[in-house]
Amino acid sequence: MIDFSTDTDTALMVEAARRYAQTALAPRQRAFEGARALPEETLQPTRDMGFERACWQEHHGGSALGWVAWTEVLSEIARGDAAAAVTIDSAGRGYDALWLAGQDAWIDDFLALTPQGKGAHCPVVIHDLQGRLTRTGTGRINGTVPWVSAAYADLLVIVDATGVQLVTEGFTLEAVPALALEAAGACRIRFEHAPIAASRESATLAQALIARARLRQASIMLGALQAASTYAREYALQRVAFGKPIAHHQALAFLLVDMNSAVEQTRALIQEAACRLDAGEQAIDACNQAFIQACEAGHFVGPNAVQVLGAAGFMRDYPVEKYMRELTTLALSLGGADAARDSLFRHVALPESIAFLPVGPEVA
């Protein structure tokens, strides 16, 4: 059945996320960026609403929310502030990696946030797709990751092309300036003979984890895309030039339309990938496609949102320059669109046919 409707529970959760984002995040996003952090009183309501553990398994105290629902919620949060969405998603992102790689054993051994768990409160997932980190024969890691969106970490989940390693010590975080998303934290991480606490070698697992992380990232980008596109459109309806709103000059009208279409194309691919994941597929192809689409849309929508506002858009008085920086920064992570293209090329065999739907086993 082709059905784009949202079930009642998801609709309520999305509406709660929308209200929170528009009242608690959007009006204060500049303050968060200046402080390079989100205050505790801003984050606490997300825990109260169950967002922190929304995607966790129920026996770990979560809601086992599906991908379709979570990607919608995440996008709504990101409409208010992309950095907040990165922060709020980090627990789910860390949990997802631990769960997929180590199931209950890793969750209980490494996360302190479950009833029986011990260890970390703040897992950070690092995707080492450029091979910046080296492993010694004695199970230690050296090297530097130049930028992660985190201010603190007590557990690092390192995902590279060969598998997953967990590190709980032997690393230091050093704050660095960043193009955007500073409210989520921006740090360089140095590893000095960091011992690997646990690992699992599996290229297939790594592909799946990276693909799922890209879908989360695409969902955050969708929120920023929506925010940028909507702000530009509303501004263009207010701003008058040559006797009419600038939105009514066809050059700008068509640009605004194309920006909106780019947002909707991104949403469509995210929804399709999420549906596939909810149906139990690995959906590597679909997740990577959604991420590439989000990156391309970001490069189109972000700068053009600034363009629509003209000189005003260049000023920090308006949020569109922030959206532009955020969209570019979000598109840099996980290796960026080119790494996702490599993933498609290396890991998804040329299909026998260009099949689109229905959701079912991917042709590979």
Place this chain on the structure above:
Amino acid sequence: MELTFFPSDLERIATLRDWGREHFRPAGVRADRNGQALPVDDPFFQTALSLGYGRATWAPAGTKAEPHPVRTPSAVLNVVLAEESAYWDRGIGVALPGPGLGEAPVLIMGTEEQKERFLTPFVAPDRPIWAAFAMTEPSGGSDVANIKTRAHLDGDTWVLNGAKAFSGNAGRAEWTVVFATVDPKLGRAGHRAFVVPRGTPGFTGFRHEKKMGLKAYESTSFFLEDCRVPAENLLGGEVHYTQRTGFKGAMQTFNSGRPAIAGMAVGIGRAALDELLRHLRESGLQNDTRIRDRLDNARRKLKAAYLVALKAAWMADARQPNLLEASMAKALAPTAALQATQLGVDVLGITGAHEGSLIEKLYRDVKAMDIVEGTGQIQRVVMARQLVQLPN
């Protein structure tokens, strides 16, 4: 949210796939090579009739219409079937017998008597017959409000004068729904729709246009020269035009035509990419990074356009206003499909551009999809009206 198909729909798609492979693509390629539509007495059309084409979706009171292979009550399923059908040959899809685009205005505007009179021949035809629809004129297509063909009442007959262009199958149609205006100053309010039977005096000058692609069906231009049509052929009677929103209004609020056209464009693009895949394997180019990048881009854009079309159709089925989404699908899919066919031509190089290759034909066929049912630019105007209230 769910993106799956019922088993019965999958069976329907599989059947259409078999027909497409066996009948539609060979017929479409044959017409393309001949440079003209297949003649009315071509055996292909009799085959199509035996497969269930050629019939109306309407049925007389107290009876039930036989299911049509690609026209269903579900806008979503129609997109899916249109995509699969166009994958095999979009031109043949239009050339197939039946009431075609002429049926919708009869169903929407016609009286019960008119439905029975005009559609009964299509309930169980024993030979292939066609009907047609004529709105577009030589002086304009999308600017529907400004059609120039005039209608005036003379006693109990209407007299039509004007010219129509690019009407599919009008040259072989039993009747054609012709739109005319009683007063150009009234815009759409002045429009009237008439069923003009073949052979009506003054219904004349039929000329089949020479096209770049989609040669399997006739795009026909004709004149109406003091063409007298009985008053009972005015669809809905005069009362319809004073009380109702008219054909365009009914079609637009829950638009299912544009998503279907988008589906067709996706089908052509998918065919091009499949043909390209075949070539890549045969020539050992499947691991060429640059080609894979372009292939993946084309795939992604086609899929996104397809999903947008499905959503627009789903909204139509759910009776949610979908003007924005329908136009978005119609704007996105043809450009994605053109990109896919262009990629095919590029990669196949001289071979691909050679007359007779499927890729070359698809490249010529696909461009029309960005033109019919409103160009991509017109779709942007429609979307801008929705998004930023762009004035008319």
